[in-house]
Amino acid sequence: MAVGIFDSGLGGLTVLSAIEKRLPDLPLVYFGDNAHAPYGVRDADDIHNLTRQHVEYLWANGCDLVILACNTASAAALRRMQEAGVPQGKRVLGVFVPLIEALTERNWGDNSPPREVAVKHVALFATPATVSSRAFQRELAFRAIGVDVEAQSCGGVVDAIEDGDMILAEALVRSHVDALKRKMPNPQAAILGCTHYPLMEAQFQAALGEEVAVYSQPSLVAESLADYLGRRPDMRGAGKATRFVTTGDPGRVSDRATQFLRRDIRFEPA
DSSP states (O other): OOEEEEESSSTTHHHHHHHHHHOTTOOEEEEEOGGGOOOTTSOHHHHHHHHHHHHHHHHHTTOSEEEEOOHHHIIIIIHHHHHHOOOTTOEEEETHHHHHHHHHTSOTTOOSOOEEOSOOEEEEEEOHHHHHHTHHHHHHHTTEESOEEEEEEOTTHHHHHHTTOHHHHHHHHHHHHHHHHHHOSSOSEEEEESTTGGGGHHHHHHHHOTTSEEEOHHHHHHHHHHHHHHHOGGGSOSOOSOEEEESSOHHHHHHHHHHHHTSOOOOEEO
16 A cells, blocks of 8 residues: 554654655555653563564555664564564565665665774664664674763653644754763764654754754654565555654544644544
8 A cells, every 4th residue: 555654753753754755656654642741761571562563554554565664663663573573575674774884884684794884983863762772783793893872861852843842842852962072072974863853953053053963863764665665666665645643632643743844744544
């Protein structure tokens, strides 16, 4: 039917928007588990169980390829799902992959030993659950050596963004960047490890300084998906229109999503 995009709430809409710009004819189904958002404060087992349940819903509804457009779900659930076995003909991909590829300048399938990379000091801004999982550091260590990663748990930012309180979100960003700089005064690169954070990319950049390279995921994910579908066109699906479904209240979620993307978005119940 379409390519599925799963997120715990609204952050994945930044990924959807980038994919639509890169692949305007690609049918998509966006699934937001708004009833259980945010995932960033849940434990790993809870996140895995919720993610698996909703990815299986998308598989059952014709989305053979599902993108976890949620760093928390990618960190806590992706590897466990893949190790447990994915049904034949189905795929689940996470947003960490293109980010690691960009930082290490090597393809995900490159299984050669880890090697030196240009960037040595990396700041990671993410939800508490993503930080505690250390998934980013683990995947990076498989591919690069000598990279110092300092992670900063950004409590409150997702809630502020989803509530539309951008003044609070900006204040929290500055506070979290200040906290990170006390631990790593001179990062070379910063990873915005949550799909909500691209909406605050300018604020992160301003607080970090122009000399810091900021990696934001939506465009990286969109380009990676375009490459993947170029090699696997059978995974595109045969749908014609993009749909939005939610576990939350469709009317309320639609209103918040419309404000979030600044265009009319209509959700239906999952």
